[in-house]
Amino acid sequence: MFTIGDFARLGRVSVRMLRHYDSIGLLRPASVDPHTGYRFYRADQLRRLNRVIALKELGLTLEQVRAIVDDAVDVAELRGMLRLRRSQLAEQLAADTARLTAVEARLRMIESEGRMTTQEVVLKEIVPVRVAELTAVAPSYQGEDIGPVIQPLYPELFRRLAGAGITPAGPSIAWYEPAPGDDGDAVVVHAGVTVGAGAEAASDVAVVDLPAVRTAATIIHHGPMDDVEQSMQVLARWIEDNGYRTDGFAREVYLDYCPDAPEKGVTELQLAVHRD
Template identity: 45%
Template sequence: MFSIGEFASIGRVSVRMLRHYDEIGLLTPARVDPITGYRSYDGSQFEVLGRILMFKDLGFRLDEVTQIVQAQVSDGRLREMLEAKRDDVARRLDLDAARLRRIDARLSHTEGISMITVDTKSLPATRIAAVTETAAGFGPQNIGPVIGPMYAQLAQSLGRHGVDFGPSSIAMYEAVDDGDGTGITVHAAFEVGPTVTTAEGYEVRELPPVDLAATTVHHGSMATIGETWEQLMAWIETNGYELSGVCREFYLVSEPQPQENWVTELQQPVVRRQDA
């Protein structure tokens, strides 16, 4: 038998941690002296302690570790828990990798290095047929599941009415000023000819011309388009401009091509800052 101090030292944990594990029923001592209250542990409990530390290191909560170590979950359920934990870690790694790229982009701008090519130009008036939906917020994780089906729906509606459209498409996003204020309005549109009018399934309107816009081209997946937007916004700030209107995404190459082949022009209306 080992005293709690010996067991803690050999198991490379603190005495306080062992006491806590005992209190929550995760790892109870093999024996507790009824007079002194001293805890003693059996050598076979090192294996249990090792399993506890392993699953804790994998990111499981102590209540989950208790269920696993005490065989309260089946092998199938344990596999599901491990797969869910892996998906969660992978998602956080992707978010951290994207954040790291944005930090690198910001550092490059502070050093006067631009990682993107930006053009400033006017945008002509554009006649569009559009559909509108609401997403939970900005970011690909919120917008992606909403906007994808919108283009298919719009294409079907235009096809039913015999309308020629595209091939380029346009997306715009506006914050919703009602409810809890977290949602955004998503507009998905195709360019159409001058004789096309509003019909069931879509609204036809004209996007007004823009005197000046800062634009850049994003190549590839929508999962990383936020980083290109970040770089464009940094360029705008660094080069003496300020935002003056709702941005647009102009899809030069999109469906049915795979996303790694997509080409998207980011268009942000701007004006010169007065102090620039």
């Protein structure tokens, strides 16, 4: 058998941790010297220690760990738990990354305040356009909610268009509207691409006519859509300064779509406006 120090080194844990595990009944020593109180462990106890550490690293509490190891969890079950936890951590990482990206974008927006002028806004009429589209629902109009929803739609849309023999005839266009029957912030995300006037809907691709917009306040946004709030707020200032109103949902016309280099992207933002 091994002393607690030797066993700790073999298991790559601390002596203090082993003492704690003993105190809560998670990993008892194989024997305790009645005179000195020294703890001794057997080599086969490393199996239990390995399971305890693995489960603890998966984010379980020590009480949960004890319940599982006492029920003799096997390697296959541990592997399944690992896959589940890996998936959860990947989702958490993606969410945290999106949140950090949004914060960085807001910081850049704050830093650029006053540098973008409303002189860049152009008021114009938007002509009707026929588009092929796919749709999905996002929890809100916030960038961190829109991005993960709209990004997979475009590759799928182009795949379906190729299968249907429909050739894009112009830029991609995204637009948004409140989700029907939802009293919260959910929005319907429309991912579209311009097609010819003669294009018809296929079995798995909708083709719709986007109506004309008589009066739209527009601005050219350069760079990634993570920074689009900067341009949107320039539009907001112009709309207010000129006595217009808008619902806040912009069409996004991707004049130069660069998924592999979003910093090179060029997007026209179009906000329908009106006066009371």
